[in-house]
Amino acid sequence: MRMYDAIVIGARCSGASTAMLLARQGHRVLVVDRSTFPSDVISTHFLWPHGMSYLNRWGVLDQVLAVTPAQTTIKVVNDGIPLTGSVPVDLLREYFRDLHGDDTGVVQSYASIRRRVLDQILVEAAAKAGAEVRTGFAVRELIRDGDRVVGIRGRTADGQTVEERARIVIGADGRNSFVARTLDLPKYDERPKCTFAYWSYFSGFDLGPAQLHRRGRLASAVVPTNFEQNMVLVWGPSEWSREFRRDVAGNFQRALDFVAPEVGEVVRTEGTREERIYGTLDQAGFLRPLHGPGWVLVGDAECFKDQCTAIGMTHAFRDAELVAAALGRWLRGEVPVDEAMAGYESRRRSQNAAAYYDYVCTLAEMRPYRHDELQLFVALRGNQQETDRFIATHGDVAPVSEFFQASNLFLLNDAAKESSAGHAIFDDFAATSRSYQQNLFA
Ligand SMILES: Cc1cc2nc3c(=O)[nH]c(=O)nc-3n(C[C@H](O)[C@H](O)[C@H](O)COP(=O)(O)OP(=O)(O)OC[C@H]3O[C@@H](n4cnc5c(N)ncnc54)[C@H](O)[C@@H]3O)c2cc1C
Known part of the structure; x- marks a missing residue:
């Protein structure tokens, strides 16, 4: 043998x-x-x-x-607060040097x-x-x-x-x-709380680089993929999945319209769904x-x-x-x-x-963002370097512990006090807050 x-x-x-x-x-x-x-x-x-x-x-x-x-730029919108940035090349190089001892082949x-x-x-x-x-x-x-x-x-x-x-x-x-x-x-280290996720593939529109939206306890993503199609995804807390499943196609569009109304509109009016809606309830x-x-x-x-x-x-x-x-x-x-x-x-x-691992599993609980977290996103809007570092942290290029360390948050929050005044989040804030409590699909 x-x-x-x-x-x-x-x-x-x-x-x-x-x-x-x-x-x-x-x-x-x-x-x-x-x-x-x-x-x-x-x-x-x-x-x-x-x-x-x-x-x-x-x-x-x-x-x-x-x-x-x-693409290189990503748009991340948390409860109406938009951030756009890219993972910085120097952080990518650092990642490869730390983990593999060399930084050959890095692309952004x-x-x-x-x-x-x-x-x-x-x-x-x-x-x-x-x-x-x-x-x-x-x-x-x-x-x-x-x-x-x-x-x-x-x-x-x-x-x-x-x-x-x-x-x-x-x-x-x-x-x-x-x-x-x-x-x-x-x-x-099992983490039973997770998201349900439903997605499909749409042709007929081009929304540019990837967009990730989060509102209340729901989220959506639109990313261009192969065959001139877009992968469109919605996700939310697993405890809402049973109700979501009762009308997958209807709730898919309902979730999109709630989380990212402008994306929901494009998908509804210009998009052609090319495949069935795929889903998973256990992650x-x-x-x-x-x-x-x-x-x-x-x-x-x-x-x-x-x-x-x-x-x-x-x-x-x-x-x-x-x-x-x-x-x-x-x-x-x-x-x-x-x-x-x-x-x-x-x-x-x-x-x-x-x-x-802890960061992902905690996010997957889809708890509403706290006020200080929303303040942080507002503060990042004036600071491209830290926005890029946040995106790199979210994607596990830069260490979670460094971005979220107290001294960094303190500096950012200080800046937030000046930049957050009068920042418009969703007009219908009452609906966003209701969604913290209520299953939107019930
Ligand atoms: C809903 C959802 C969305 C996701 N989205 C993303 C994303 O956007 N980006 C991302 O990076 N990751 C994403 N992931 C995670 C990603 O899909 C997995 O991390 C990745 O597929 C893991 O790769 P793998 O090779 O370890 O395992 P798998 O891709 O699961 O491959 C395992 C292979 O093993 C084979 N196999 C199993 N048992 C046997 C056997 N007994 N004999 C022979 N063959 C066997 C299977 O046939 C299979 O082909 C997502 C996961 C889920 C559930």
């Missing part, structure tokens, strides 16, 4: 990327997925500039940009890339790098030697049962990870152990969190680069496996990573 250096289960953002990076180092890699490609997966597929930078570092960004629109643009486009490019890049790719292959068992995972048993598309062995098995198999379930890995966050004897987890398998900051794919790329670097050192015989995995773990379990 052929012995691989690594078997990767899952061939999307985390799996195909990890397989590609390990194969480029010259290792023998098998990557399997029960899906066939091109295909979509439940995702609204927004990629932050550091996500795009990973693609550029790996030499596949041009392929993406050939078919996908990209973001994009919304359909998964049927992106995942196909990644699978092809893995194959081109020399990884053996088997799609339509469902892993049914992990082969163990004592407590060590040493291989997989699975079924091919034509119904054959196949067994393969490797020095390490990488679970890149998503939030319902087969590897995690089979090994009975616990979930911890409860959790962490799982990162590694053990003969196995390691990457991407959603190890850490799942709500879509409200659109970060999972970028994090999957981050994990791929970190784990491939760590495993490469071990596979080349430079360090023992424990030392390699401890290096991966220390980067993945940093204070910054924990703070960002």
Whole structure:
């Protein structure tokens, strides 16, 4: 039987990327997925500039940009307070130097890339790098030697049962990870409060760069994507989801009209919906152990969190680069496996990573913004540098703890006192405040 250096289960953002990076180092890699490609997966597929930078570092960004629109500025409107900015290049460089030791390939643009486009490019890049790719292959068992995972048993598309062995098995198999379930890995730091999200694809209008709107306990996003369409998304607190679901199409438009009336108007009068409305009700966050004897987890398998900051794919790329670097050192015989995995773990379990996980999970509760938070957004309007830093913080480029540290907020709030006077938020403020209390879809 052929012995691989690594078997990767899952061939999307985390799996195909990890397989590609390990194969480029010259290792023998098998990557399997029960899906066939091109295909979509439940995702609204927004990629932050550091996500795009990973693609550029790996030499596949041009392929993406050939078919996908990209921009640098983002408009964020919180309870009627508009902010426009971009993730600063110097913060992107700092991010890569801190996490990966070099800042090659940094780009400032973001994009919304359909998964049927992106995942196909990644699978092809893995194959081109020399990884053996088997799609339509469902892993049914992990082969163990004592407590060590040493291989997989699975079924091919034509119904054959196949067994393969490797020095390490990488679970890149998503939030319902087969590897995690089979090994009975616990979930911890679970965050049951999350958002419901519904989205679809519309042609017929061009609203420019991405817009994110939040009003009361609801939010919406409009981002140009492939095939000259726009991804239009609404989300809100999961405790409102049952009522929302009673009339998905009606409530989708109702939510848009409430959160961003001008966007709702364009979608209603100029937009043609090209696909059905997709939705998800459960995005409860959790962490799982990162590694053990003969196995390691990457991407959603190890850490799942709500879509409200659109970060999972970028994090999957981050994990791929970190784990491939760590495993490469071990596979080349430079360090023992424990030392390699401890290096991966220390980067993945940093204070910054924990703070960002908490930031996402707290936002996902969709609590109304407090007065001091709204004041902060007003203060940012006069300060482009801090607006850009806020956007970078929201996208996990800059550390949450630095932007939200008391001294920074104090300075900004001081400035807010001067700039907030007379700032117009929604005319119908009473409706916004009512929405803090009442389920709009009840
Ligand atoms: C509603 C929603 C919106 C989102 N929007 C965004 C966004 O805008 N931006 C963003 O960055 N992230 C977003 N995310 C998160 C993002 O989709 C995930 O973080 C990302 O897909 C994780 O990639 P992954 O490779 O780890 O897992 P996945 O993409 O889930 O891929 C796992 C793969 O493993 C395969 N697999 C599983 N079990 C087996 C098995 N037993 N045998 C063989 N193959 C197997 C599956 O077929 C699948 O192809 C969103 C998530 C949700 C739910």
